[in-house]
Amino acid sequence: MNQTLKQDIETLVRLQEIESEILRLQSVIQKVEKEKIALASRLNAFKTDLDTRRQELEEIQQKCTDAEQEIKTVDDRIIKSNETLRMVKTNKEYQVLLREVDDNKRRKDALESQLLDFYDQREAIETGVKESEQQFLQLEQHIRAEQAEIDKKTVDDRELLAQSLEQQKKIGQDLDPSLMTRFRKVSRMNQGQAVAQVRNESCMGCFMNVPPQLCIEVQRGNQLISCPQCSRILYHVNDDPMSGE
Ligand SMILES: [Zn+2]
Numbered sequence: 001m002n003q004t005l006k007q008d009i010e011t012l013v014r015l016q017e018i019e020s021e022i023l024r025l026q027s028v029i030q031k032v033e034k035e036k037i038a039l040a041s042r043l044n045a046f047k048t049d050l051d052t053r054r055q056e057l058e059e060i061q062q063k064c065t066d067a068e069q070e071i072k073t074v075d076d077r078i079i080k081s082n083e084t085l086r087m088v089k090t091n092k093e094y095q096v097l098l099r100e101v102d103d104n105k106r107r108k109d110a111l112e113s114q115l116l117d118f119y120d121q122r123e124a125i126e127t128g129v130k131e132s133e134q135q136f137l138q139l140e141q142h143i144r145a146e147q148a149e150i151d152k153k154t155v156d157d158r159e160l161l162a163q164s165l166e167q168q169k170k171i172g173q174d175l176d177p178s179l180m181t182r183f184r185k186v187s188r189m190n191q192g193q194a195v196a197q198v199r200n201e202s203c204m205g206c207f208m209n210v211p212p213q214l215c216i217e218v219q220r221g222n223q224l225i226s227c228p229q230c231s232r233i234l235y236h237v238n239d240d241p242m243s244g245e
Contacts, residue, residue: 002221002222002223005221005222005223005224006221008175008176008179008224009221009224009233009235011171011174011175012175012179012183012194012195012233012235013195013235014171015168015171015172015175015183015195016193016194016195018164018167018168018171019168019187019192019193019194020192020193021160021164022161022164022165022168023192025157025160025161025164026161028157029154029157029158029161032150032153032154032157033154035150036147036150036151039143039146039147039150040143040147042139042143043139043140043143046135046136046139047136049132050129050132050133050136053125053128053129053132054129056125057122057125057126057129060118060121060122060125061122063118064115064118064119064122067111067114067115067118068115070111071108071111071112071115074104074107074108074111075108077100077104078101078104078105078108081097081100081101081104082101084097085097085098085101179224182194182224182233183195183233186226186231186232186233189230189231190205190230190231190232193205193232194232194233195232195233195234195235196227196230196232196233196234196235197234197235197236197237198210198215198218198234198235198236199237201215203227203229203230203232203234205227205230205232206227206229206230206232208227208228208229208230210227210228210234211228214228214234215236218234218235218236219236221236
C-alpha cells in the first residue's frame with residue numbers, strides 16, 4: 001500500500017469526522033436558537049394580551065370616573081334647584097324648576113345604574129388582569145429558566161464547535177490543496193459527507209453496490225477511488241480489531 005496515500009486517506013477520514021461534528025453542532029446550535037426565539041415570542045404574545053387587558057381596565061376605570069363626576073354635577077344641580085325652589089315667586093317658575101329637579105333625578109338614577117354596571121365590569125376585568133399578571137410572572141420565570149438552560153447548553157456546543165473548527169483548519173493544512181479541493185467539491189455534492197467507508201461491497205455513503213474490482217482497488221490503497229454513484233472518496237477499514245475500527 002502506498003504510504004503517502006494511506007496517510008492521505010487517514011487524514012481525509014479524520015477531516016470527515018470533524019466536518020460531520022461541525023455540521024452536527026451547527027445544526028444543534030441553530031435548533032436551540034430557534035427554540036429560544038420561540039420561547040421569547042410565546043412570552044411576547046402573553047405580554048401583548050396582558051397589555052390589552054390593562055388597557056381595557058384603564059378604559060373602564062375612566063368610564064367609572066366620568067360617571068361619578070357626572071353624578072356629582074347632576075347632584076349639584078338638584079341641590080341648587082331645590083334651593084331656588086324656596087325662593088320662587090310664581091307658580092309657573094315653580095313648575096319649571098320642579099320639572100328640572102325631576103329630570104335631573106331621573107338622569108341621576110340612570111347614571112347610578114350605569115355606574116353599577118361599570119363597577120361590575122371593572123371588577124371582572126380587574127380580576128382578569130390580576131390572574132393574567134400572576135400567570136405572566138410564572139411564565140416569565142419558566143421561560144427565563146428555559147432560556148438560561150438553552151444558553152448553558154449552547155455555551156458547551158459553541159466551545160466544541162470552536163475546537164472542531166480549529167482542528168478542521170489544522171487537518172486541512174496537512175492535506176494537499178488539490179485533495180482539499182476535491183474533498184470540498186464532493187462534500188458540497190453530498191450534504192457535507194465527502195468520504196465513505198466500503199463495507200460488504202457497498203458504499204456506506206449512498207448504500208449502493210461498489211463493483212468488486214473497485215473494492216479491491218480501494219483495499220489496495222494505491223489510488224483514491226470515488227464511489228461511482230455518489231462520488232464520495234472511498235476507504236477500506238481492515239476487519240482486524242487492531243486496525244482501530
Ligand atoms: Zn456512494
